[in-house]
Amino acid sequence: MDVTSAPAAAPTLGEASAPGRLAGPDEGIGAAELALAARNHGLPLEALRYDTTPPGLHYVLVHYDIPVVPAADAGEWRLGLGGLVRRPLRLGLAELRARPAVTHRVTLECAGNGRARLSPRPVSQPWLVEAVGTADWTGVPLAALLAEAGPADGAVEAVFTGADHGVERGTEQDYRRSLPLGHAADPARGVLVAYAMNGAPLPPQHGYPLRLVVPGWYGMASVKWLRDITVTGTPFTGFQQAVAYRYRQAPGEPGDPVDVIAPRALMVPPGFPDFMSRVRVVRPGPVPLTGRAWSGHGPVVRVRVSADGERTWRDAEVTADPGHPWAWSAWGASWTAAPGRHLLTVRATDATGRTQPLTAPWNRGGFGNNLVQRVEVLCVP
DSSP states (O other): OOOSOOOOOOGGGGGGGSOOOBOOTTOOOOHHHHHHHHHSBOOOGGGGGSSSOOTTTSOBOOSSOOOOOOGGGGGGOEEEEEESBSSOEEEEHHHHHHSOOEEEEEEEEOTTTTGGGSSSOBSSSOOOSOOEEEEEEEEEEHHHHHHHHOBOTTOOEEEEEEEEEEEETTEEEEEEEEEEHHHHTOGGGOOEEEEEETTEEOOGGGTTTOEEEOTTBOGGGSOSSEEEEEEESSOOOOIIIIISSEEOSSTTOOOEEOOBOOOEEEEOOOSEEOTTTOOEEEOSEEEEEEEEEEOTTSOEEEEEEESSSSSSOEEOEEEOOTTOTTSOEEEEEEEEEOSEEEEEEEEEEETTSOBOOSSOOOOTTOOOOOOOEEEEEEEOO
8 A cells, every 4th residue: 555645636626725724804613614513522621520531522523424334344344554564464353352452541632622712713623622531542552563563674654544534625535644663663652552442342433443542642643443554664745644733834834743732731610601601600719620631741740720810820739640641630729719700720831841821822723722721700699
């Protein structure tokens, strides 16, 4: 399989091959974006209370159609592992399940999380802050499969192909992404070929029957409906690697690749909501503030909370689980509410010193916007 070339652009979709579009100054969310938002869904923020996200509440981003793989046909599914390897593999689900299994608790976040809060807004899936979830993923370490296949001399990358197929900006394609071979084959990185989520078979929207899980990287790297792994001697230049998922300030720039998750803290919205505005309502007195924080660069070591429009800050208590280094940490603080309107802000810092910004880091794709979360609260007697 030639994984470095792409099919010719469909002539009737020429406009789609242009660089990603930015919304006009007064342009609201359009019908196409609403259709994407209806297909994909985020985590209800009250579900941050769960250590592991129930599958139906975990965020979902599907580029094309969800491949339909009836359970009766799952036995026919095969994962190929070939290319620059000494011993090509072709494995069924039963063969994968027969290998030693591991389970990793991993927080996954969409690279476009926060896109809808940018100005000008990149026109795409309009995420606010909810494109995240944490699950226990069970499967076979990718490093073990690569060791079994034996990468040949000159191998530099592993390319992963999913069964989802579609057109993006004029390019017809299977969804494909790659990882440097040193990352893919390193057991310490924890990359999994997963067949279970929270102890049950993968749900269809999460990649049934097989998917990749790449801890610490944004979700675009964790290819779903995985059917092929090809080891290559040159870097992969397919659409999802070289065109999409790049940090660019202007059209035509090569851009920097989107990869490791930037630090973020989210708050469980306190009190109860107004239906349309989602403004939170609380009573005067002590109000517990809780949430989750994570970073792909290392553990979150500090979470700070402001209740006065970011004039002053106080530290929250952060509780990390050393047994789950790739999962979010819990945090908690207490706030004494007084009648009136308040703006609560939460901000995370990880072990490398990376801290969430107070102004949004803009780019044309709307990627990696880890702007602090701000929650409007109305305290009434």
